[in-house]
Amino acid sequence: MSYFDAASSAPLHPVARQALTASLDEGWADPARLYREGRRARLLLDAAREAAAEAVGCRPDELVFTSSGTHAVHSGIAGALAGRRRVGAHLAVSAVEHSSVLHAAEVHEAGGGTVTRVPVGRTGAVDPSGYAAALRPDTALACLQSANHEVGTEQPVAEVAEACRAAGVPLLVDAAQSLGWGRVEGDWSLLAASAHKWGGPAGVGLLVLRKGVRFAPQGPADERESGRAAGFENIPAIVAAAASLRAVRAEAAAEAARLRELTDRIRARVPSLVPDVEVVGDPERRLPGVVTFSCLYVDGETLLHELDRAGFSVSSGSSCTSSTLTPSHVLKAMGVLSEGNVRVSLPPGAAEEDVERFLSVLPGAVTAVRGKLGAPAPAATAEAAGAAEAAGAATVRDGSGDALVVDSLGKRCPIPVIELAKVFGDVPVGGTVRVLADDEAARLDIPAWCEMRGQEYVGEEPADRGSAYLVRRVS
Amino acid sequence: MSYFDAASSAPLHPVARQALTASLDEGWADPARLYREGRRARLLLDAAREAAAEAVGCRPDELVFTSSGTHAVHSGIAGALAGRRRVGAHLAVSAVEHSSVLHAAEVHEAGGGTVTRVPVGRTGAVDPSGYAAALRPDTALACLQSANHEVGTEQPVAEVAEACRAAGVPLLVDAAQSLGWGRVEGDWSLLAASAHKWGGPAGVGLLVLRKGVRFAPQGPADERESGRAAGFENIPAIVAAAASLRAVRAEAAAEAARLRELTDRIRARVPSLVPDVEVVGDPERRLPGVVTFSCLYVDGETLLHELDRAGFSVSSGSSCTSSTLTPSHVLKAMGVLSEGNVRVSLPPGAAEEDVERFLSVLPGAVTAVRGKLGAPAPAATAEAAGAAEAAGAATVRDGSGDALVVDSLGKRCPIPVIELAKVFGDVPVGGTVRVLADDEAARLDIPAWCEMRGQEYVGEEPADRGSAYLVRRVS
Structure with a gap:
């Protein structure tokens, strides 16, 4: 079995396993207690914080351990927005952030805040000047991932951080995908990460808050982790997270x-x-x-x-x-x-x-x-085309006589594109096809098909059900 | 070394350690994925949920795993209050709840809600009829611990649950201290607990929500754990938590x-x-x-x-x-x-x-x-008394001539009580002592001293600094 989904979760690193089992006997007590078991737990926690801070490139007192990367993102965004409430309630994020960032943005919107989702180019990266243009006088916080979790594209974090610094806006970097590979360069203000992405155990996130950044922790008060991460510390997992971060960095x-x-x-x-x-x-x-x-x-x-x-x-x-x-x-x-x-x-x-x-x-x-x-293979056979017909591709000339209509209503991705491709050979150069579809993916995949095939995507029109997507044959 | 602080955190149970290390190789993948590693992780998670639900006495789909008992309490309270927002914004809690409950109550108050803190008797238990009297037509939620974490007193949960049921108010039980000992009896609606209290690992809490209880999860959306607990599931720790709960229950x-x-x-x-x-x-x-x-x-x-x-x-x-x-x-x-x-x-x-x-x-x-x-030991010696004088006990007759004044301003617990006890022998029966103190503990400890000594605690009066506590000698 070959596991090729490390961006979801990496298998536990041998160093993490070793550190975890080694600290189970020492790390279970409450590190806030003054007795021997508590002091031992505190020593482990302090050492892990030092190690993680060194890997991140921050001071130990700027870094807290959270119960997940998601919690780090959620509490980082909420705390930074609340800390700068007087400045305004505008939040800037890239359009390709992890869902934890986008969901935090939705909560901010639901609470009356405003959100700008900075678009990306076809490679998935934001344009630094485009990001800078999204910053406003009332921008309380900006968020940008270090690298995208779905396509791997690195974001221009250092340039965006510089623009944020110039605008006086703190930048939160979601470094979940990249922290195992190296420090995040640039003058960012907050950083979030997740240990199970670098081979550490689940249940450990990092939230880094640079000195001087305004921050007001939200939610019920809790004295643990400088008041920034509620709940009893999971010290064996924290030790394992820090140890494996050092180990993956060495390699x-x-x-x-x-x-x-x-x-x-x-x-x-x-x-x-x-x-x-x-x-x-x-x-x-x-x-x-x-x-x-x-x-x-x-x-x-x-x-x-x-x-x-x-x-x-x-x-x-x-x-x-x-x-x-x-x-x-x-x-x-x-x-x-x-x-x-x-x-x-x-x-x-x-x-x-x-x-x-x-x-x-x-x-x-x-x-x-x-x-x-029954897709139109490069060397499409009559059988394959026949199978598609049998699968129910319905094509008619529409009333105006000059466009072929493909009715893909009720059909799911990739069927609408397959049906478009099937009939396209029958369309004269200059002629158009209307694809009726109510599957969300068609909105993305029909223009993408046109791009790949060098045909013209004319546009989308509302239809009785779903939408009509117009494609013109140009070659 | 004898560790006698299990109510803070219990040492890891051998079964928890075994289950944790055994599931590290199987439980690291994302249980939402459809490939082999994801399916294996999902199987472990499902089995742990079944086991934990059986121990709690609920349906598996009523139970989610959170990242700590604190998170279970915080999100349980916030979700239940939001789910019944139309009913009102009143929250009832006992005065002796864990700080996680009381801090959630403070957040509710800060957001415009009202909170009743139901008093307890001298043994630390609420009176069921007193709790029932705190319920109002606009009460959205009631909270009661199963047993107190500081003094061990069990609360009358079943009776309070019955009163809540009669008033149509859901009851959230913080079962952190008792779940390892047995199910929580009574017709409660929500339940929170924490694995490291029963010898499971840190990083795992339980939140149980009975079918039919209105609940609106707060915070950013997250599809994990039925939308009630954000963040990547910590499956090895969850497996260990469930296994150790079964193990401690067997014993x-x-x-x-x-x-x-x-x-x-x-x-x-x-x-x-x-x-x-x-x-x-x-x-x-x-x-x-x-x-x-x-x-x-x-x-x-x-x-x-x-x-x-x-x-x-x-x-x-x-x-x-x-x-x-x-x-x-x-x-x-x-x-x-x-x-x-x-x-x-x-x-x-x-x-x-x-x-x-x-x-x-x-x-x-x-x-x-x-x-x-220099405390007044039962067989107090002249030396001990002398030491207290040297330590600065200042006593004067006050202007009115009938009360001895002990000036303990600026002195911390237990000095004000020690100074009171030192001079008390000089007070004639029927006479009074005024203790001036600005330490918070004096407000509790001077009346308690009177109770233990069979003397009369007259009351507290404001003073220029701190408070004056009046004690009358009756024997």
Whole structure:
């Protein structure tokens, strides 16, 4: 079994396991107590804080341990917004932040605050000057991830931090995906991270608050962790988190180079091995172990299932795998294809032969899914087209006579795009197709199909049910 | 070393350690993922939920795992209050709840809500009819602990739950101290608990929400744990928490009887071994392993230090050990002596010989502290009295000529009570003493001293600085 989903959660690092079990006997007591067991627990906690602060590049008293990265983000955002309430209630975030940041932003909006979601380019990065333009006199806080969790693109944190500093706005960096690889450069004000992303145990997050940043902890008072993280400290897990952070950092430079070479291979070879694939994310400024691509005419959940059967654990931002029925907000913000989306995120130590095996297995897995869906394969056969007809593709000329109408209402991703592709050969150059669809993914995937195929996406119109997407054949 | 502070945190149960290390290799992946590692993690999580629900006596889908007992309390209270916002914004709590409950109540008040703190009797228990009388038509939620964390007194949860049910008010039970001993009886609506109190690992709390109870989770949305507990699940710790709960329950009946016998010994023998001691808390309706007493003329922190040097780890609700300078709100609500307070909370497996050794060490430790403070020992010597004079006890007859004035301004617990006791022999029967003090503990300890000595506490009057406490000699 090859686990290629380190961006969700990394397997426990051997150093974390060792530190965790070694500190179970010493770290269970209340570190606020003055007796021997309490003092021992306090020593462990203090040493872990020193080690984590050194890895982050901050003072120990600027760093508290939270119960998760999510809690670090939630309490960091809430505390920083409340601390600068007098300045205003405007929050700036990038459009591709982790859901924990976006959900905190929604709560802020529900409470009367305003939020600007700074757009990203097609590689997933914000433009520093675009971010700077979003800062206002009433901006209380800005948030930017160090690197994107779905496509691996690194954000220009140092440049944005400089713009924030110039505007007098504190910047909170969600460093969940990158802290294991190195410090976050630049003059940021707050930082959040999560230990299970770098091979530490679950149940430990970091919240760093630079001296001098205004902060008013929200929620019920609690004296633990400088009043910034309520609840009894989980010291064995904290010790393990700090120890594994040091351990992965010691290996980071060499391992980053090795993983980067492996993900470069995937980036380069997937498009030649698998037709109709879009590799997404920045090719250069990216996390070493993450590579993401989307496959036309493929249902993400079925592909994940095929890959799981072949021994590969990967994840997907396709709507077909999510309970929300909407495609990943990251892919949406980037404006790239969402169907058949696969994120490969290699854990440190991932074997070259497993990557090679993945590359050998992937084309067959994609072909199998496309076959099941009757997708228009590059060498489409009459049988495949027939299967699609049988699956219910309904095409009619509309009243005006000059546009073909594809009725994909009630059909889920990737069927609307498949049906569009199927009829497109019948459209004369200059002619248009109207695709009627009520699946959210169509809004993203039909324009992306046009981009990949070099055809013209005319636009979207409201329809009786769902929307009508207009495509013009230009070649 | 004898660790007698299980009510703060229990040492990790061997079963918890075993379950934790055994599930580190299986429980690190994201249980929301569909691939093999995710499915394995999900199976562990589901099994732990089943086991914990069985121990609580609820349905598995009524129970979520939180990152601590504190988080369970905070989010349980916030969600239940928000869920019944239309009914009103009144919250009822007992005056002796854990600080996590009282701090959540303060947040509710700060947000415009109202709070009734139901008083307790001298044993620390609420009166069910008194609790019922606090319920109003606009009461959104009531909270009551199953047993008190400082004095061990069990609360009449079933009776209060019945009163709440009759009034249509949901009752949240903080079961942190008792869940390892057994289910919480009665028709409660919500329940919170903390694994490290029963020998599970830190980082795991339980929040139980009965079907049909209105609940609106507060804070940023998060899809994990039915939307009631944000953050990546700490599955190895959850597995260990559930396994150790089952394990301690299997031993609970026998161990409770054994510990109760040991704490009965302490309750019975401390007052005869150590003069001027008040054992507090209910003698019958109490947790098996907890016994609390307060020693006149003793500084809690120094006594804890003496006991620590003798190899005993205990805690104290005296103000002298706290950074807040106020005595424990529990002792205050009970109206009992707070100075020289010691809580002994025996962990399961506590050895009889260690308890005996504690009883043999305690008298000397108390005598040593009293000696240092120049306290009026039962057989007070001229030297001791002289030492107190040298320490600066200032007594004058006041202007009216009929009251002795003791100026203890600027002096910390237990000095004001010691100075009162020193001069009391000079007061004729029927005469009064005015003690001037600005230490918070005096407000509690001077009346408690009167109660213990059978003297009349006349009352408190404002003074230029601090307060004047009037005591009349009646024998």
